[in-house]
Amino acid sequence: GQQVMQIPQYQHVQEGEDFTTYCNSSTTLSNIQWYKQRPGGHPVFLIQLVKSGEVKKQKRLTFQFGEAKKNSSLHITATQTTDVGTYFCAGPNYNTDKLIFGTGTRLQVFP
Amino acid sequence: NAGVTQTPKFQVLKTGQSMTLQCAQDMNHNSMYWYRQDPGMGLRLIYYSASEGTTDKGEVPNGYNVSRLNKREFSLRLESAAPSQTSVYFCASSGDRGTYEQYFGPGTRLTVT
Numbered sequence: 001g002q003q004v005m006q007i008p009q010y011q012h013v014q015e016g017e018d019f020t021t022y023c024n025s026s027t028t029l030s031n032i033q034w035y036k037q038r039p040g041g042h043p044v045f046l047i048q049l050v051k052s053g054e055v056k057k058q059k060r061l062t063f064q065f066g067e068a069k070k071n072s073s074l075h076i077t078a079t080q081t082t083d084v085g086t087y088f089c090a091g092p093n094y095n096t097d098k099l100i101f102g103t104g105t106r107l108q109v110f111p
Numbered sequence: 112n113a114g115v116t117q118t119p120k121f122q123v124l125k126t127g128q129s130m131t132l133q134c135a136q137d138m139n140h141n142s143m144y145w146y147r148q149d150p151g152m153g154l155r156l157i158y159y160s161a162s163e164g165t166t167d168k169g170e171v172p173n174g175y176n177v178s179r180l181n182k183r184e185f186s187l188r189l190e191s192a193a194p195s196q197t198s199v200y201f202c203a204s205s206g207d208r209g210t211y212e213q214y215f216g217p218g219t220r221l222t223v224t
Contacts, residue, residue, distance in 0.1 A: 009151070033212060042201055043154065045212035088153060098144075098169065099213065101154040 002027050002093055006102040014110050019079050021105035023072040023089035030092055032065055032072045033099070038085045079109045112137050115216035117202050123222045124192040132187040132219050134202030142205045143185040144169075144213065145177060147198040154201065160185055192223045 003026045013019050023032065031050045035043040047056055049065035049072065056063045062075045076083055089102040115136045124130060136143065145157040156169030160179040174196060176188045185204075189196060199220050203213040 035213075042215040042218050043203075043213075044215070048212060090154075096167075098156055098159060100156075101146075103151070103153045 002100060004089060004091055004100050004102040006087075006089060006105050008105055009103065010106045010108070012108045012110065013079050015081060016078050019076040019083070019107055021074050021087050021089075021107075023074075023102050025070045025091050027094050028069050030069075032069075033090045034063060034072075034074055035088045035090065035101075036085050037088065037104075041085075043088060076107075079107070081109050081111055083107060084109050114138065115202055115204055115214050117200075117216035117219055119219060120217065121220045123224065124189075125224055126193060128192050129188065129190050130192065131189075132200055132202075132221075133184070134186065134216055135184045136202075136204040136214070137183065138204060138214065139182070140204035140206055140214075141182070143179065144203040144205075145175070145185070145187045146201045146203065147171065147196075148201060148218075149198050157187065157200075192221075194223045197221060197223045 005024050007022050033048045034046040036046055037043045047063050052069050053067045054065040060077045064073045072089055086104045086106045088104045090099045093100050118133045141162050144159040146154040148154050155171050157171055157175050158169050158177040160166045163179055163182045166177050178186045199218050201218045202216040205211045205213045
């Protein structure tokens with residue numbers, strides 16, 4: 001079946017270093033969404049990308065949607081301790097339109 | 112606006128017991144969802160409801176039942192709890208399936224012993 005995978009599973013960085021997580025789908029996606037979940041919290045929507053090759057920025061966060069609309073990335077510049085959490089990508093199932101969540105990347109930032 | 116609310120926040124059950132997880136949203140959303148989250152497994156869809164009176168199975172529906180009581184409320188029932196159902200359960204709502212962002216509740220941490 002359709003799968004959405006993320007790498008890496010975990011990432012530990014020193015505060016100020018950059019961080020990137022990659023999301024890969026087994027099928028073409030009509031759109032991709034990104035969510036952040038703080039430790040002990042619930043997922044919170046960050047952004048949605050729709051167009052092939054689209055790039056969107058939110059302050060230090062840069063989101064890209066691949067040309068083939070099968071992959072995406074989230075890049076954080078100069079991480080801060082407030083960036084700690086798990087980042088999930090999610091794309092709609094091609095048959096049912098229900099979101100399929102990636103496995104997530106857990107980011108730990110050391111001060 | 113409270114957004115999406117869930118009760119209870121924590122629950123411990125013995126194997127074989129039953130319980131209902133409650134979820135309500137005040138954003139007038141049509142679609143509502145139940146997910147479970149296990150370590151390293153991400154979020155897996157249990158059931159969803161596209162509108163009042165309709166429900167559909169997700170990826171992992173076995174052992175669960177749902178009820179869309181009205182547009183605001185969507186409950187999840189475990190008829191006979193099993194240790195494999197130990198998990199964190201999240202309810203979510205959205206304006207449309209797969210297209211609009213989903214808003215999540217705070218979650219219910221369930222342990223089945």
